[in-house]
Amino acid sequence: MRWPERPQATVTQALTACTAGMQDHTEKRRLEGLLAQMQTAEAGYLRCVGGADLHALHTSPDLLKGQQRKDKEALVRAYDQGLVGRKDGRALYDSIMAAAPHGECPLCGTGEVDTLDHYLPKTAFPLCAIMPINLVPACMHCNHGKGAALADSPDTQPLHPYVDQLGDERWLVADVLPTAPASVRFRVQAQAGWPPSLAARVRHHFDSTT
Ligand SMILES: [Zn+2]
Numbered sequence: 001m002r003w004p005e006r007p008q009a010t011v012t013q014a015l016t017a018c019t020a021g022m023q024d025h026t027e028k029r030r031l032e033g034l035l036a037q038m039q040t041a042e043a044g045y046l047r048c049v050g051g052a053d054l055h056a057l058h059t060s061p062d063l064l065k066g067q068q069r070k071d072k073e074a075l076v077r078a079y080d081q082g083l084v085g086r087k088d089g090r091a092l093y094d095s096i097m098a099a100a101p102h103g104e105c106p107l108c109g110t111g112e113v114d115t116l117d118h119y120l121p122k123t124a125f126p127l128c129a130i131m132p133i134n135l136v137p138a139c140m141h142c143n144h145g146k147g148a149a150l151a152d153s154p155d156t157q158p159l160h161p162y163v164d165q166l167g168d169e170r171w172l173v174a175d176v177l178p179t180a181p182a183s184v185r186f187r188v189q190a191q192a193g194w195p196p197s198l199a200a201r202v203r204h205h206f207d208s209t210t
Contacts, residue, residue, distance in 0.1 A: 001109045004099035006162040007132035009092055011035075011042045014130040018082025018089040030074050034127075037065055041127035045134065049163045052195065055154040063125055075126035083130050092132070100137035106161040107205075111139025119160055124150065136161050145208075155200035158208075164198065167191050171202065 009017075015035055022028045044062025048054060057063060067075070083089040097113055105111035117138035122129035151157040159166075173189045176182055188206055190199035 001106055001161075001166070002101040002104060003106055003161040004096075004101065004137055007096050007099065007135070009095075009132040011038045011131045014083065014089075014092060014132055015078070016088075017092045018078045018086065018130055020088035021086060022082070027074055027077070030071065031078055034067070034071055034075065037067075038127050038131065041065070041125075042131055042133070045128065045131065049133070049160065052163060054160055054163065055151060055157045057120055058150060063120070063127055065127060067126060072123075072126040075129045076122050079122055079129040089130075093135075096132060096135050097137045105139035105142055106136065107138050107142040107159075111141050113137040114140055115143050117143045119158070121150070133162060154197050156204045157201055159201060159205045164201075166198075166202070167193060172206070 012035065015031060015038065019028050019031055041060075041063045044060045045057065048056045048060055083093045093116060096116055100106055100113040103113050105113050107117070115138055116135040118125075118128065119134050119136055120128045125134075128134040169191050171189050171191055173187050175185045175187065177185055186206070188199065188203045190202070194202075
């Protein structure tokens with residue numbers, strides 16, 4: 001699998017892009033009023049990924065701040081209408097998608113990138129709805145297949161293409177089975193340098209994306 005470059009844009013830049021040209025000033029003020037929370041959430045996100053403790057994202061108090069229903073809806077709309085649908089937001093959206101090498105989905109390695117996937121689902125983590133580091137280029141199949149499910153243990157935590165380093169050595173092995181007709185079975189072979197639980201996570205990732 002080829003991982004895309006991590007986006008350099010911040011959530012502050014993403015919000016500026018999402019709200020550029022926004023006609024609804026009440027909505028714009030509401031989103032701007034949430035910026036400080038989004039910045040705190042981004043700092044918490046970066047702390048978790050910096051320590052490669054991705055499962056901690058699920059319980060980070062910075063990311064899980066309770067919002068009013070209207071605030072949550074505005075944050076999700078900022079993604080759907082601002083990042084996907086409005087000119088400046090779309091430019092950022094497209095630049096994150098374009099970072100996938102050869103337009104190839106980094107999650108399955110076979111599909112063609114045509115969307116962005118929220119690593120942490122936007123409905124459960126609205127403060128991460130437009131946070132660039134939470135947005136991963138993906139094919140439609142992977143995006144829909146992953147849905148809004150949350151990992152229930154560190155071993156089932158999905159791989160994060162901006163964070164997890166798998167190295168350059170081959171870790172996917174194909175065994176040809178002596179069946180008639182011949183068949184092939186793929187398996188994950190953990191690399192020596194992988195931290196504990198990465199092998200389990202790679203196996204889980206491979207099982208859930210194929
Ligand atoms: Zn895919």
